[in-house]
Amino acid sequence: MSGMVENRPWLTVLAHAILILGVCTVAFPLYITFVASTLTLDQIVQVPMPLLPGDQLFENYSRALTAGSERGAHAPVGRMMFNSFVMAMSIAFGKIAISIIASFAIVYFRFPLRNFFFWMIFVTLMLPVEVRIIPTYKVASDLGMLDSYVGLTLPLIASATATFLFRQFFMTIPDELAEAARIDGAGPLRFFWDVILPLSKTSIAALFVIQFIYGWNQYLWPLLVTTQESMYTTVIGIKRMITSGDQLTEWNLVMATAILAMLPPAAVVILMQRWFVRGLVETEK
């Protein structure tokens, strides 16, 4: 233990108390969401709402997944989750594929205006989707991409962040490796495929986690670009299930959908955790 930290029991107790309080603050809303997703609508609207799980777990989830709410949006959440999954996967793979090739070009090829192009890509970091959303919408609509998977994913695929990360990683790979490959007779594509790609495995995994969650959580863009319920993503679905006007929102289904919407990103993080951490802290060299 370092010299600055005093070993007093009450300090330990206090530290733990603060940490537990913090965990509760974060976890309690999640718990409420889960409890609400197991109750009937009548039980939820009681004041106060019960704080113990009810017996409607199976009914609520199966209804949400297969049928959806009868009020607000009618699409089954299963369909929405499929849409979200397609969107998140396309964005994650698309971003990784395009940015790894772009960084490969920027790091390993000498072409005119190389730095200019890099900085052009880099500058777009400062332009989030929301800033360019109107022109992007116009282009997507003119190209007939509304209500399609292409429309949902393509405008979000270009990624300065990923390009920048891959560039930084490639610059840590010793030049001699490229030279050894040249002498061994590997052309640029062969070198990319046989050396760069395997070495980037952990970086790719880390980026996949980040980009999957980014894609899954997209809100504004799918809200604009989808009008048919069959193309809704889960995040949009939650919003659409909350009715305005005199109809009572089916909160039990909304909460079940919210829990369902949390599961895939959580699963990706848990499954890829080992790779993710390795990708962020170490490079295989």
Place this chain on the structure above:
Amino acid sequence: MAEIVLRNVRKSYGKVEVVHGVDAAIADGEFIVIVGPSGCGKSTLLRMIAGLETITSGEIAIGGTVVNEVEPKDRNIAMVFQNYALYPHMTVYENMSYGLRIRRLPPEEINARVQRAAKILELSPFLQRRPRELSGGQRQRVAMGRAIVREPAAFLFDEPLSNLDAKLRVQMRLEIQKLHRELRTTSIFVTHDQVEAMTLADRMIVMHAGVAEQVGRPMTVYDDPNSLFVAGFIGSPAMNFLAGKRQGDDVALAGTAMRVALPAQLRASAPEAIVVGVRPEHLVAGEGGAVFRFKVDTVEALGADSLVHGPFGEGTLVARVDGHETPPVGAELAFGAMVDRLYFFDAATGRRLRP
């Protein structure tokens, strides 16, 4: 196997010329060491031979073919890098066979070559390991194995021993010698270590500031250096240099009353300012001729022999003495230079005075 010829090879980066026209002819099967301090252009020269750097002007021919415009992979050379440049994600076997697989050699042939090289280099037990599971010396051997399996016309070594510790370096030096005796492949070895140059080279090229100052057999370069730079660079500890002025047929050493006789054949062409050089191992107690007297202020006991340092004239003098006859600090010593072991240089140009 092939001879390598360099004709007036130059390299410029923008307006800065770093290699100022090197000529050399390397015979088939010869082991050439390019030696020089860092920044002298030796690695650049090697990389031009490998095809990793373009040749600004001049010509490089391997096996009779000018290769200026030939891709590295088609030059029939193999290179060993200072940091080994092994593919980290491949096993030793995959590392060694990668070039052959690209060349689409038949699998049995690849396997035979890798097994043979692994046997020569004693790597057979490690073929399924990754580079990071190997020691520095083993990685070095894998890098050489990758070169050997190619069966190239020439091996190019770029400071391959610099990342090893002292003991391993000596061992690998012997192994490289042995390997060259077995394979007889033309080899070019770049180093900044004059010991590696002396021990490995059939002939060495001493480079300084982008110029090949001297090309020759190690003992020739040691015995008969062309310039102040070569004299100071080859040999350890370095040659003693004493500034002097010509006075008649003698050279008066600056800061002392001592005079050294200029050899008769040099008298005609000798300039005013002269540097006299003498190697520490050529200073012998009780020898005749010029006698150097100094008081010992530092002693380095190396075991078999000792180096004694002391102020002399405007600088210091180092002499090598038998380890068992090491004088104490403070001792007054007198050394004579061995016959014909004094070197005279033009102080202005750094060139050796020749008849």
